[in-house]
Amino acid sequence: MYLWSEDVTLSCSVDSHIPSKDLEISWMKTDEDEDIVVLLYQNNKALPEASVERYRDRVEFFTDEIPKGNFSLRLKSVRTEDKGVYMCQVFAGRLSANTTAVLEQLGFSVLHIMVLILCIFASGSALLLFCLIYCRSSTNDTVFRLQMFLIFCPNLIMFLTFVLWGVSEGSLSESVSCCALYFLRPLMLLWAAPCVNDFTGNIKTWINNYSYEAEYVFFSAVIYSVLFKSAWDKSLNYAGFEGVMIIILFVIVLLFILIYIIFMLLRFISVLSLWIITIFRILARISFDVLPSLQFILLYFAFGSTRGGEFTFNYLYLYYISSIGSYFGASLSLLDVDSDGDSDFLLVGAPLFYQSQPRTEGRLYVYAFSEQNFQKMLNVSESTTGRFAASLASLKDLNGDSLSDVAVGAPLEDEGVVYIYLGDRTLGINPKHAPQVRVRCVSVYLRNPEESNVPR
Incomplete structure (x- = not known):
């Protein structure tokens, strides 16, 4: 058993003397898909440039031993990916021979x-x-x-x-x-x-x-x-x-x-x-x-x-689909804008939507119900990095126009902010948040509700 990072010798030799003229040696690693060139020897010299990248500068022949019939290969700093079957092929004129060596059971260094x-x-x-x-x-x-x-x-x-x-x-x-x-x-x-x-x-x-x-x-x-x-x-x-x-x-x-x-x-x-x-x-x-x-x-x-x-x-x-990963659908809400008992719009939040210019994080999508499918009416974003649209809620009429309104949460903006959007019969909501509510942005402290600035 060899340890990782140690040098390993893969043996290949013959008993008789072989003339170096016309001698060719190739070491190959046999993978499932293809044979990988480990090192070649031709014209009385090794050819390290023929090796694949992962073996370059890590393999060498015992050059002085080649005329004696020793064609072994030294593999330096053995790695996990080096495990496998290696084949040594030798050609000398009309003669040829091959053998295999198996490298396995590598221990921990x-x-x-x-x-x-x-x-x-x-x-x-x-x-x-x-x-x-x-x-x-x-x-x-x-x-x-x-x-x-x-x-x-x-x-x-x-x-x-x-x-x-x-x-x-x-x-x-x-x-x-x-x-x-x-x-x-x-x-x-x-x-x-x-x-x-x-x-x-x-x-x-x-x-x-x-x-x-x-x-x-x-x-x-x-x-x-x-x-x-x-x-x-x-x-x-x-x-x-x-x-x-x-x-x-x-x-x-x-x-x-x-x-x-x-x-x-x-x-x-x-x-x-x-x-x-x-x-x-x-x-x-x-x-x-x-x-x-x-x-x-x-x-x-x-x-x-x-x-x-x-x-x-x-x-x-x-x-x-460049906005993939925006967590589209992380929050959902139905909106009955005219309070007739039938839902008119579907609100979908994508709190991880990101846009660099202008810098916005989070987006609210408004879809109108039709007979056969949904029709997208508008997208709403705010200049915030607070996970806008992480939570959604339909509200009763807040401003006396007989239309339901919507609250959109941005929990990581400051200490938590709620945006209020007034209802709209055509688009579902007004794309501009209600200014008189936004300037009094709600700060919610979950650990200490008594300190909340929620209007009473």
Whole structure:
């Protein structure tokens, strides 16, 4: 049994002397789908450039032993993916022979044990912090500190875990991608967590305006750089239109990402002219809105079964569903606007809908009942990052116009806000919230109802 990261010798030899003239040696790994070139020997020299990427710089012949009939192969820093059956083929003039070697039963190395311990520690710390936050009564300051530990601690531990995994397994692309994910994830968690309201000043402004976008853009840059390098190294077998389209899509995706990164940096530079910032703002808005759809198209086109005739259709379809993940349908309510006993409209909330410019989070959809189906009447959004439309409720007439009204909750805006929309016979609701109610936005404290500002 061998340990991970150790060197392994795969034996292949003959008893008699073989002249080196016209001698060819090939080591192949037999996978289920294809045979992988591990190392070749031709014209009295090894050809490491013929090896697939994962074996380059990790395999070598015992060159001095080849004239003696020893064609064994040294495999350095053995990894999990190295397990399998290897075939040695030898050709010398009209003579040929082959043998196989099996590599299995790899044991754990010290680095792999450390990786396992760190994974357990990261999971345990997340569960422990969760219990301390939600299962025990603590002061607000203590809860805030525990939430910060919950955001940063498990992710930083997993970051270190994949650094060690990269050292032990040597998979650069996998390690870089996973390290980037766990290093940048706290930016998204800060933006999404309720504790964002406990920050003040520039920190709160930065988290609300930049953290989510920075996490998405920089992570996309890392992932697609890794994919581009992988596709380039493996020389994917695309020809003609497919090869051209994959190159164009990779370039466009990386260019859009670069534009948005430049725009984010320009927002910190005040000496530039207004028209330059305006141009980059427009380009960045287009980039941020188009990138999700374009990324799906690139992955589907490069690794799926798309052909030229399907390209336009897939683009339009994916652009249409670019708001997927908005939790459409998380909240529902029926509205009998004229109070005649029959429901007239269906209200559907999508609290995780996101739009960068203007910055809005959450959307309310209003559908009218017809004889055979639903007809969408309007969409309503507010300039808030508080999970707008997370809750919906139909209300009795509030303003004396004999039409039912609607309350829409945004639980993470400030300390919780309720928007009131007055009824409308045609659209269901007035798309503008009632100003006399909005300026008295309702703050609800669930732990201490007596402090609520709800009008009595």
